[in-house]
Amino acid sequence: MRKIHVAIAALAFAGIAQAGEYHRLAQLRCSDCHTMHFSRQHAFDSTSADPGWAVHSATPNNQLLIEGGVNTTCLACHDDSANGPDVLEANVGGYVAAGTRSAGHLNDAGTADEFEGHSLDATATPPGFPWTAGVAWAGLPMECENCHAVHGSRAYRNLGLGRVAISQGFLSSGGATAQTFNNVGPTYTFTATAGAVDPNYDVTIESNSAGGPLNGTSANTYETAKIKFGKGAGNPTDGYFTGSSYVAQGVSQKTPVVNGMNEYCAKCHGAFHGSANTLGTVVGTTQHYIRHPTTGVVRASNTLFTTGAFTGVVGLDPAQAMDSADGAVVRAVFTAAGKDTWEVGCLTCHKGHGNSRPYGLILPDHQGAVADYENGDAAALPDGSYSVRNLCVTCHSMGRSF
């Protein structure tokens, strides 16, 4: 019995949430998601059953999951629960402050909200797929584990090591096929300085502990205003998941490419990404964009782009646009700590999960302080739709009336 009590104590201590580092290593609690015998009559401290870890379904489930599938297992804590950030539709439970979720929220396939972001259980081919010729989407339902490593990775928000079913098989971290989701997770670090960004990392999280995770008050690190995007250094390190302790506090694996967040989105939405897909043919000395640029086009103070005469953002001070109230909700990918040069990223315009706006787009009202970091504060049009111009004029001066 003593051995059991020791084990219980160890598990309880490991239950302390650590900002940005949850669901991996010591914070990976097997019993959060799995049950050995599909029986839970009490919690690990032998008190009455803890509803946060109760077995919910009527019969045992594959892979010893507490629910009938990956999505429902994740949502046991990540939907309508105070146990973790609510990632599906309304923010219930209060784990993350209202209107602040950095990734916004998912929706369910088959609902009226399906056009507003990533849809759980959706089987449609992602827009902008494939990332490589000859690969077909296998049409299996979209699951949390398509993007997040359920047993943790060394990347921001456990991205990377995603499992996606394609025509060549079901890619997994241990499969023999090409591990497309391996070594592409966005890198991240922490800062204690409000609003600071380290452009050597894809993501900078503001915390109360410089250079490392914080204890006890992790919820705000899921808030939009606490998270800044940087270009990243694209410097690969050893192994993607060693199961050992950190190499150093707050240092995560770096990806082989810069702008790791864009690169990650491009694994499914690749046709929208990169110069090959966004730059048109050269006519004389002129080359225009055919899709909105992502990685590689740097907007610097009061200058045009470095190639050609792209006039899309002429006459607009990028520092004013992005190091401002607007910039806290429409987040650039900063290429310098001074935040006066930046690129645009997928997550500049879209929420990673989605939100309550078309295509997960962020629509600010450019009227000063931000109230709604998930959707932006722009009001609906009389017919209930929203004007995308609110987003465009953040960077582009045409149509600006403020």
Added chain:
Amino acid sequence: MERPAARLLVSAAIAALAAAPAGAGEWHRLGTLVCSDCHTMHNSRGGQPMRYDDSPLPSDWLLRAAGADEVCLACHSGTPGVPTVMAPSDFEPPGGGFPADLSDPASHAHALGPDPILPPDGDTAVVMGCTTCHDPHGNSRYRNLRPSPSGTGRAAGVTISVAQAATANGVNADEVYLRANLTYRAGFAAWCMDCHNLVYGAHTPEVALSSSDSVDLAHWLNDPITNRVPVQNPSDLVVPSGDDQVFCLSCHKAHGSPHYRMQLWADGESGSGVATCVQCHTK
């Protein structure tokens, strides 16, 4: 492919409620400039192309058609509630319209195309397209006209002044683009001469009818005249009146007409065009 007619109706409601309304009479600027009417970021919506011609290929400038003219014409060629520019006319709408062949082989309109063209009575070749004369993102000028379409800057300092009786709200194009609701005040001849800078003669630049012995002013002022041609009124809003000036649009349509050199025939297509001249010159 869908046309944004419904969106234009919504935009009309926006204009009515907007705290910062569009400039007098003008559409396609500020709050009435809808980015997604013309541009698409990824040419994908639900996996389907967003181009008006249904092409899956993305286009330069992130346009929803092969080029700027095609984008403009996706709306301005018969969409309900949107002024059309594809019907050559003598009278309504005031700007006239283009023939089906935009290259205008019969010289009835401003020829549009990708290659520079030397304007009649002009010395600077210009690539003519919709956006040569009109700013697609809007400006503070009448009909969003650019200050210097030729790029020479000749007319950059010219102020075009037009009194409009109707303000665009997205559903009243037939009122806004109606000759009876427009009174030209100043600047048009000088603006046209930004490209047609070598035009000379008694009709230029903006000549008061009262200043010429060849004009039968009494006829112009006192007699009933059918399909009275446009004139400029620098001093008042009354036509006819003593300040009336002949200018380019007195005899030519801005976009095109059924006639050579975009002439405006007061007696219409079935006439001879002489009716235009005799409104002022009865001798």
